[in-house]
Amino acid sequence: MLTKKEIQELKKKLGKEAKDLELALKKHEKLPDFGRDVDSFDEETDESAEIGNQNSVILIFKKRLADIKSALIKIQKGKYGICEKCKNEISLIVLGVAPESRLCQKCKRPS
DSSP, rough: OOHHHHHHHHHHHHHHHHHHHHHHHHHSOOOOOSOOOOHHHHHHHHHHHHHHHHHHHHHHHHHHHHHHHHHHHHHHOOOTOOTTTOOBBBHHHHHHTTTTTOOHHHHHHHH
């Protein structure tokens, strides 16, 4: 069982990570301006690939931020650190690495 001190430390870590992700999202959500002077199909392809890569990064950041916000809500409700699949406790080792974890180490393993 997690102690109040451990939960507070993890809550602080989650809050910092949420702020960092929100800042990163603001930075990445601004699409780069490549201009309108496309000289070749290769240049246009490179620009499209860059936009696709940026959109992938944004999606990853948004999912992680949603997981962090979910973890913070669980802390408020007193349900933090419980595996969503098997309902067992998530170890401090797992939460120390990824405090937004929804699953315990056993349930994270591929079947």
